[in-house]
Each structure stands twice: as structure tokens, then as C-alpha cells.
Amino acid sequence: MTRQRRIVVEELRKVKSHPTADMIYEMVRKRLPNISLGTVYRNLELLSEQGIIQKITSGGTQRRFDGNPVKHSHIRCVSCGRVDDLQFETPDVLTQVNLDNGYELLGQNVEFYGKCPECRSDSNT
Amino acid sequence: MTRQRRIVVEELRKVKSHPTADMIYEMVRKRLPNISLGTVYRNLELLSEQGIIQKITSGGTQRRFDGNPVKHSHIRCVSCGRVDDLQFETPDVLTQVNLDNGYELLGQNVEFYGKCPECRSDSNT
DNA sequence: GTAATTGCAAAAATTTTGCCTCATA
DNA sequence: TATGAGGCAAAATTTTTGCAATTAC
Numbered sequence A, B: 001m002t003r004q005r006r007i008v009v010e011e012l013r014k015v016k017s018h019p020t021a022d023m024i025y026e027m028v029r030k031r032l033p034n035i036s037l038g039t040v041y042r043n044l045e046l047l048s049e050q051g052i053i054q055k056i057t058s059g060g061t062q063r064r065f066d067g068n069p070v071k072h073s074h075i076r077c078v079s080c081g082r083v084d085d086l087q088f089e090t091p092d093v094l095t096q097v098n099l100d101n102g103y104e105l106l107g108q109n110v111e112f113y114g115k116c117p118e119c120r121s122d123s124n125t
Numbered sequence C: 001g002t003a004a005t006t007g008c009a010a011a012a013a014t015t016t017t018g019c020c021t022c023a024t025a
Numbered sequence D: 001t002a003t004g005a006g007g008c009a010a011a012a013t014t015t016t017t018g019c020a021a022t023t024a025c
Helices: A001-016 A023-027 A037-049 A116-123 B003-014 B021-029 B037-049 B117-123
Strands: A054-056 A064-066 A075-078 A083-086 A102-116 B054-056 B062-067 B073-077 B083-086 B106-116
Touching: A001 A023, A001 A037, A023 A037, A023 B037, A037 A054, A102 A116, B003 B037, B021 B037, B037 B054, B106 B117
Parallel strands: A075 A102, B073 B106
Antiparallel strands: A054 A064, A075 A083, A102 B106, B054 B062, B073 B083
């Protein structure tokens, strides 16, 4: 666990948002001005493989990361792409789905989408 | 509705899989050898804005598209990234979630993940 | 001391765009 | 025929990688 890796995790955990790799790069750079974007990518990849953070499925073009390793639901703004956590307990109906397609079911996640407070007020102007 | 756009839709509807833009490009190219990748991208974007097809949130680095404009659930293979449709009716508990975060709720989707038949047998060898 | 990691820069991969020509309605 | 769309190629964006130097344990 290098300094770079530790600080990537710390910065990611500091925010409740779900930043993209280059947002994280900018955040980390305030503390480690010499860190390179490649290192940030390499660490995000490693950390998510190890289950210390998670990659979240993204609607847009860029990946987003979540400092919370525990699966939970998100809501994504359809206007600006921002992703927030959502208090939501996965109901049993989801975990007990019966697959008939040959897949081994490993998990599930509910994705909500909507319009975030900022974008709502933008469209009111 | 040009020939290119029509054939993009036709090819996308032909498959039950959820191809990436360049997979669609290759499929369409068999019928229209001169089509350009840019056109495919432009049409996929337009068609999904118009609700004729949909972009689906993807775990990986590339976007995937779905020829079926009706929202439905998917299961993604954690090994190979392949995405299949899933017969699954959204339960009421999901549509009646009470948000307290200022978002306007527009919809929701359940994402399942697992290991596809091919990848299951790969790991058995 | 050894193996893993970093920084840097180049490359790869994916998506978007400008511009001029051509096709569609 | 006017407008929107296509083809091509360049650019922009996002992610990955090779390599020599450095760091963690």
C-alpha cells in the first residue's frame, strides 16, 4: 500500500459523489502534485479488483468510482450525469429471481434515474 | 430515415445481444460496405434520443445498445461483459420509492449480474 | 534486497466533429 | 431544391501500457 494508493482511497472516501478517474486525479493532485494519471487509473483498477472500492456502471462515456465497497443503489441525473447514493434496501423479490437462461446469478443492483436538484432548478429558469 | 439509419436499426433488432458501436458497425458493413463508423455513432445517438433504440448503462468501457426501445432488465456477465435480456417485471416496491434527496424520480432499472453459460464452462476446464 | 509501484510519455481504444458532397423528402 | 445526412479524416476524450527509476516491506 503506497502513499499514492492510500491517498486515492482517502480522497475517494471523502466525497459522497461518485467521481470519474480524472476528477479523482485532480483531487489527489492537491496533495500529491506529482502523481500521474496513469497511477490513478492503475490504482483504481487494483482497488476495485480487491473490493476496496467499486466501479459503478455508468450511463455516460466515463467510468465512475465509489469509495464505499458495499453494494448499494444509486440515482443518476439524466441531465448532468451526477450519481448519488440512495437509501434503499434490496427487496427479496430481486434476490430470488429464477433464471432460465443458463446464467449463474451473482448479484443485482437497482439503478434509479431522475433529475437532480440543480438540474431541476435550471429547467425552471 | 435514410438507408444507413434503417439498416442500423434492422441489424440491431436482429440480434438478441447488446452490441457495442463497433460491433454494430461491423454488422452493418456486411450490407453497406461504405458506411462509416461516424455515421453509425451519429445514428445510434439520434435513434436513442428519439426513443427508437436505447443505450444501456454498461459496466465496461464501451457503450452498448439495445434494439428494444422498451425498458427491461438485463443480466451482465462479470467475466466477458456480455449482456442478455431478462424476463423480469419491475415490482411495485421499486416504482414507489420515496426520495428525500431532492431528485425528481424518472425511472428505475434492475441490473443483474452473473456468469454466462460460456464463461461458466470455461472455468470448469 | 526483491518485487511491486511510480512517473512519464507514447499508444491504444472509443467517441465526436468539421467539412464538403450527396441523398431524401 | 432545401435540409438533413453521409463519408472521410482529423481531433478529442478516455484508458492502458512500456520502461527506467524509485519505493515499500
